[in-house]
Every structure is written in structure tokens, then in C-alpha cells.
Amino acid sequence: MPANRLLIKHNEPSMKGILLVLLPASLFSIILAIGIGPVSVAPATVAKIILSKLPFLSEHIAHHWTPLEENIVWGLRLPRVLLGMIVGASLAVTGVAMQALVRNHLADPFILGVSSGASATATLGMIFGVFSFLGTYALSLSAFLGAAATIIIVYWISRVKGRINITQLLLSGVALAMVMDAVTNMITLSAPNALGLHNAAFWMSGSLAGAKWGYLTLPLAAIVLCMIVLMVHYRALNALVLGEETAETLGFHVRRMQKILVLVSSLLAGVTIAVSGSIGFIGLMVPHITRLLIGSDHKRVLPISAFLGGILVVWTDVAARLLIAPEELPLGILTALFGGPFFIWLLKKNTRM
Amino acid sequence: MKLKVENLDFSYAESSVIQDICLHVENGEFVGIIGPNGSGKSTVLKNIYRVLKPDGGAVLLDGENIFKMSSKKTAAVMGVVGQENTIPFDFKVEEIVAMGRSPHKKLFDADTKADREIVADALRETGMEEMAKKSYLQLSGGEKQRVIIARVLAQQTNLLLLDEPTNHLDIHYQLQMFDLIKGLGVTVLAAIHDLNIAALYCDRLYVLKEGRLWASGTPEEILTPSLMTEVYGIHADVIIHPVTNKVSITYLPKSLKERWT
Numbered sequence: 133m134p135a136n137r138l139l140i141k142h143n144e145p146s147m148k149g150i151l152l153v154l155l156p157a158s159l160f161s162i163i164l165a166i167g168i169g170p171v172s173v174a175p176a177t178v179a180k181i182i183l184s185k186l187p188f189l190s191e192h193i194a195h196h197w198t199p200l201e202e203n204i205v206w207g208l209r210l211p212r213v214l215l216g217m218i219v220g221a222s223l224a225v226t227g228v229a230m231q232a233l234v235r236n237h238l239a240d241p242f243i244l245g246v247s248s249g250a251s252a253t254a255t256l257g258m259i260f261g262v263f264s265f266l267g268t269y270a271l272s273l274s275a276f277l278g279a280a281a282t283i284i285i286v287y288w289i290s291r292v293k294g295r296i297n298i299t300q301l302l303l304s305g306v307a308l309a310m311v312m313d314a315v316t317n318m319i320t321l322s323a324p325n326a327l328g329l330h331n332a333a334f335w336m337s338g339s340l341a342g343a344k345w346g347y348l349t350l351p352l353a354a355i356v357l358c359m360i361v362l363m364v365h366y367r368a369l370n371a372l373v374l375g376e377e378t379a380e381t382l383g384f385h386v387r388r389m390q391k392i393l394v395l396v397s398s399l400l401a402g403v404t405i406a407v408s409g410s411i412g413f414i415g416l417m418v419p420h421i422t423r424l425l426i427g428s429d430h431k432r433v434l435p436i437s438a439f440l441g442g443i444l445v446v447w448t449d450v451a452a453r454l455l456i457a458p459e460e461l462p463l464g465i466l467t468a469l470f471g472g473p474f475f476i477w478l479l480k481k482n483t484r485m
Numbered sequence: 486m487k488l489k490v491e492n493l494d495f496s497y498a499e500s501s502v503i504q505d506i507c508l509h510v511e512n513g514e515f516v517g518i519i520g521p522n523g524s525g526k527s528t529v530l531k532n533i534y535r536v537l538k539p540d541g542g543a544v545l546l547d548g549e550n551i552f553k554m555s556s557k558k559t560a561a562v563m564g565v566v567g568q569e570n571t572i573p574f575d576f577k578v579e580e581i582v583a584m585g586r587s588p589h590k591k592l593f594d595a596d597t598k599a600d601r602e603i604v605a606d607a608l609r610e611t612g613m614e615e616m617a618k619k620s621y622l623q624l625s626g627g628e629k630q631r632v633i634i635a636r637v638l639a640q641q642t643n644l645l646l647l648d649e650p651t652n653h654l655d656i657h658y659q660l661q662m663f664d665l666i667k668g669l670g671v672t673v674l675a676a677i678h679d680l681n682i683a684a685l686y687c688d689r690l691y692v693l694k695e696g697r698l699w700a701s702g703t704p705e706e707i708l709t710p711s712l713m714t715e716v717y718g719i720h721a722d723v724i725i726h727p728v729t730n731k732v733s734i735t736y737l738p739k740s741l742k743e744r745w746t
Binding site: 231235236237364365367368370371373374375376377378380381382383384385423427428429 | 531534535536555556557558559560561563564565567569571572573574575576577580581584585587588590592593640
């Protein structure tokens, strides 16, 4: 059936083709998203301002913009949009890693309480100044520890007779999220002054407002490092999805791989949440959409999820800035608004299978 | 490849599941494990393919203790068809078969042309080449099982451990798969449900009952009416079939008792 073959081939876009679309799409999204806001800046001006900041290019670009525009583009919106790309990519990749760990596509840092755990320990860390000797990284480290503790607890509760029980998984995630959110609320309400920018609303619903250049370094390093680790182990991730026994008989060290996945997920979730609060459902929706587009091979799922997650968060953040301007909506409220129904749809689809 | 199992013991929590299992498979031999449900066939195999850790005893591959080898090294010489075949995410058939190449790959190795040819061969041998691009979740139970067998063929190991590898297949594919595996000339240890199939393909049989080794020997020695009464609690008539020259079993059901007593 050559006709049929052709059809299947047609349905299966190549990795290169997809990246050729996603890379420019990300760049366009960044440029456009920077221009949109209470004060809008033309995309061409945005591009020129950014290019003028690059070494060797600055002399060749005519300065036709106001200092205000330069300040908005370079000082405010570019770090915010870039942080959106990084946070979106991190959350999507966290979702992929957690889903491979529990072998279920309902896993997501927000749904399984990992975001709440990270927020709670981050606020605790701020109050007691546990890791204050680490300076700006203190918050990320405490968030990472909370994320790791939550993943381990949820994983441990939901593992029944060597298998992940999906009901236990979701319920323990919900229960843990409630406890952790209560802790966060208690702390932020009882000691509001000590916490400055990071109030309860920030931890619960996430936001990219207040992004600075300095916020980008650690999350960027984390996503690059974790992506490399995961891409190197893509065969092991694929095998793990087939089942622990199968992965073992295909020569993979299952326990070690599971530990790597717990570490990677907590690192990404923790670092992301420390800078943006808990933005839900990105880790749920993006990997699922990616798999619908290109199948389940992690060699493709990982990079494509990262790009799609970044683009999705950047545009959701644009909507968060615009919908009730001049006020801003917290980003997490918007993602929950379309993520929640998506989750319910997945749940229904899951039970049908 | 030679497999030797010495005094294997294993128990879940408090209850002992298998006790003092000794068996060996010589190079190129096709050996079956038979026994009623719950007699410990899968448990013995799982202890050999390292998913369960035995409480005592040893498993030797060409004289080397398997628990001292890396998982990767065992996976390169020992292929397994287990009973765990549910997959939460959808993969294409060829992607699953290609995973059989994993033990031969180092961390940074890409798939080579040789790998793709091995995968294509495995798909052809199992009659799945037309389905290569299809999604695994849309296949029937029998087709899924053929994909798993194709994966273990792509693994290209000298030893195969099969846990009831054809229990979802119709008789056509059962015979085709066993013919295929037999034709590979590799060493095989298989848990087999169907006694007639065991008689047709196995050089020797081990019989398990309640976690202990009950008997062992050639199919002619093992598959006797008295053993089947002792182990399975059934009545059967056994002949050497004139065409195959192998043991052929006819079960004698209680509903037809007036005809055979």
C-alpha cells in the first residue's frame, strides 16, 4: 500500500522540520511579546534595541528610539519574556520527567503538590534564613529541597506493590498540596513585612512580574544542565515508560534512573518556583500536546516540549498583562483557567482507555 | 551460552514462593518449564532475569555469576519476553522494536544503519513490517505480543528467557513464533502453558509444583499420564504422534468419562 505509506509519512513531521518552525516561532514570540503591554513598542524597534545591545552590531544600528522605550524593552520586558521562556521550558520538561517517573501522563509539578512543597519550604527558608549564607540562591535551594521532599513522599505513598497507583498518586498530591499551601499561607500572613515582594498570592498563583536580569542565571543554568542529562538518557526514559521490569531487562539501571528523574524534576521545579511562584498545568498540557504532534520518543519530546512550553508561557504572560490592564492578572490564574479543563479532559480520556 | 541455576530460593515477605530450584540449559538447548498456575514458573524466570533478587542460590551465565555483572552486560546476552506489556504512552511499533537495540548502545551513540536493518529484519520475521509505523496501542493483543518478540529479536542475544511468550496468540502465530525462535538456534528457557506446544519444541522439560522442582527430563519421560494426574490433577492420553514423532497429549475430560473409563 504505497498510498497508505505516503499518508503515514505525511503525518509524521521530521524533527528538523519542527525545530525549523519552533526556533523562529520562539524568536518571533519573544520580539512580539516584548512590544505588547501598557506602553507598546513596535516590533522593529524592539528588534533594533536588542541588536544594538549586542557586541559588534551596535555601531551599525541607527538610534531612533526614546530612552523610555529602551528602558522598557531592555530593562523590564526582555528579562521578563526571557524568564517566561525559561520557566515555560522548565515546567514542560519537569512534566515530561515526572510523567516518565510515574508512567502516567497526569503527572505535573502543580497537580502532584510539588509546586506547593517548593513554595512552602521557600517561604520557611525566608523566615528562618536557613540558607541565607548562599545569598540570592538561598530561595532556590530551599524551594528545591521542598520539591524533592514532596516528589519522594508522593512517589512513596502511591507505590503499591511495586506499581504506581494512579488514584493514590493524584490524591496524595492533592492532600500534600493542601498541607503545603496552608503552611505557605500561615507564614506569609503572619509575617508579611519580612517577605517583601513574595506574598502569598505570588506563591499560590505565580507571576513573572518583577523579573530582573539577575533572576535568569540560575534557572537558565538549571534547564540547560537538566536538558543535557535527560537527552543523554533518552533511551532509558523510553524504556522506563515500557515498565520497570522491561527497562531492567533492556540493560538500564532502573533505580538509578528514577533517582536522576526525582533530582532533575525537583531541581527544575524548585528553581522555577523560586523565581515565578507556582504556575500550574504547563507540565501537564505541553508534554501531552507534544506527544500528539510527534509521538512519545523522548529524543523528540524533550526539546519540542521545552520550546512549546516557553512559547505558551510567554503568550499567557502577555494575556496576563493585557486582559485587565493597567492591572495585571497572576499568570498561574490564567494557566489554571485553561489547564483545569484540560486535566479533566485527560482524566476522562484516561478512564476510557 | 550456558545457563546454570543452583539452589535458588525466593520468598515474598514471609511466604516462600520457590525453594531449592536447580536447573541448567546447555548451549543451543530449548528447555521448557511447565507446571500449574502459581507453581512458580514466572518467579523462577524473574529471579534469573534479575527483576527479583533471590534469597539464596546462584545464577551462572557461562560460569559467571549474573548478580556480579552489570545490567547492561546481561541485557546484551540475555533477552527477555516477560508478561509486562502495557504501555501508558503511545509509541510506534518500530520505535518499540528499536528499543531492543538499547543494551548495545553507549550513552552518546546514535542509531546506525545497521541498527535500522536489524529492526527491519525483526519486524519482517515476526510479520509486523506492514505495521511498522502504526501506533502500538491500536494493535490487537496478539499483534502486541509479536512486537515484543520482535523487540527481543532486535536485541540479538544468545540466550532467550520467555515467560509464556505466545499466550495471546492464535495457533497460527504460536507455531510461527516458536518455529522462528527454534530456528534462531539460540539457547532458550521458556515457561510454557500449553503442554502440546512444550512437547513439540522443547528438548527437555522441568516440572514445577508448589514452588519446588517436581521432575525433569525429556518430554517423553515427563509427559506421562501419571505425572499429569499428580501435577495437574487431570487425566490424559499420551501417544507418540506418527508424523511429528513427538509426544501428543489428548486430555480426557470428566464430562466424557463414560468413554475413557
